[in-house]
Amino acid sequence: MMPSEPEEDYIPWIQQYCELFGHDYFVQVSQDFIEDDFNLTGLSQQVPYYREALYTILDYQVETAEDHNNDPTNEPRGGSSSNSKRNPAELPNKALLAHSAELLYGLIHARYIVSKQGLTAMASKFERNDFGSCPRYFCDGMHLIPVGSTDVPGQETVRLFCPCCNDIYIPSSSRYLNIDGAFFGTTFPGLLVKMFPEIENQCRIRINKFSQNDFGLKLFGFKINELSATGPRMKWLRMHPKTEEEKQEYNSCEYNVPVSYLEDDDDMDEEDDDEEELDEEDDDDKTMASE
Numbered sequence: 001m002m003p004s005e006p007e008e009d010y011i012p013w014i015q016q017y018c019e020l021f022g023h024d025y026f027v028q029v030s031q032d033f034i035e036d037d038f039n040l041t042g043l044s045q046q047v048p049y050y051r052e053a054l055y056t057i058l059d060y061q062v063e064t065a066e067d068h069n070n071d072p073t074n075e076p077r078g079g080s081s082s083n084s085k086r087n088p089a090e091l092p093n094k095a096l097l098a099h100s101a102e103l104l105y106g107l108i109h110a111r112y113i114v115s116k117q118g119l120t121a122m123a124s125k126f127e128r129n130d131f132g133s134c135p136r137y138f139c140d141g142m143h144l145i146p147v148g149s150t151d152v153p154g155q156e157t158v159r160l161f162c163p164c165c166n167d168i169y170i171p172s173s174s175r176y177l178n179i180d181g182a183f184f185g186t187t188f189p190g191l192l193v194k195m196f197p198e199i200e201n202q203c204r205i206r207i208n209k210f211s212q213n214d215f216g217l218k219l220f221g222f223k224i225n226e227l228s229a230t231g232p233r234m235k236w237l238r239m240h241p242k243t244e245e246e247k248q249e250y251n252s253c254e255y256n257v258p259v260s261y262l263e264d265d266d267d268m269d270e271e272d273d274d275e276e277e278l279d280e281e282d283d284d285d286k287t288m289a290s291e
């Protein structure tokens with residue numbers, strides 16, 4: 001209807017989306033990234049009205065059910081593209097299309113920020129402290145990194161990861177409480193820390209800055225005995241492994257399933273297999289008997 005009129009105050013969809021209230025964790029995905037089909041592999045199955053959503057993000061004109069209803073002549077807009085000849089029942093309505101476009105952008109965003117270009121963009125946001133600081137005293141204002149607890153959209157909202165205490169926090173402002181965590185994904189924080197060793201360096205400085213003796217509970221300047229009932233009993237929760245031995249112990253606790261468990265599992269699997277074989281034999285017997 002008015003394709004050329006509003007060009008002066010025309011704002012691209014992506015910029016508009018990233019400037020919305022509560023969307024300040026997002027970076028603007030570059031047009032090149034979106035136009036490369038390789039980067040969008042598999043997304044067409046996850047997003048309803050995928051093609052229309054993609055066109056919306058890229059600022060192409062998309063016909064919606066409303067446009068069709070408001071146009072009495074039903075004349076296709078924008079020439080004779082195959083898109084405008086579609087059955088009006090197949091056209092998305094505006095609200096649905098907006099939702100699809102946001103979902104698609106979020107999923108593309110999660111992929112973009114683990115690419116070189118996106119990582120760099122997010123790193124400068126991290127540097128500017130756009131994601132906020134860790135509330136823990138010993139983390140000394142360490143900058144936080146957005147993270148999703150799952151890569152499946154619609155499950156959980158965005159969380160913030162502190163590379164210093166390795167804890168995950170809920171954003172302090174409610175404006176982020178409807179931002180999908182999957183739009184940042186589970187891979188991003190680990191990759192950011194790996195690609196920018198400076199982040200780990202900042203953590204090391206903080207961990208070394210506070211020696212165990214400087215802080216902790218005190219009464220009139222005297223340290224409370226660690227064995228005391230009112231002593232610092234939860235201190236071990238915040239301790240970092242220092243010697244090789246401690247590190248090994250830590251790794252085996254965090255990441256390894258105890259060996260005895262694994263052995264039990266194997267035994268159980270074997271038993272299951274045996275049972276299945278027996279069942280099959282039983283079945284054979286029955287069929288033979290009935291014949």
Ligand SMILES: [Zn+2]
Pocket residue numbers: 134135136139142162163164165166167
């Ligand atoms: Zn922290």
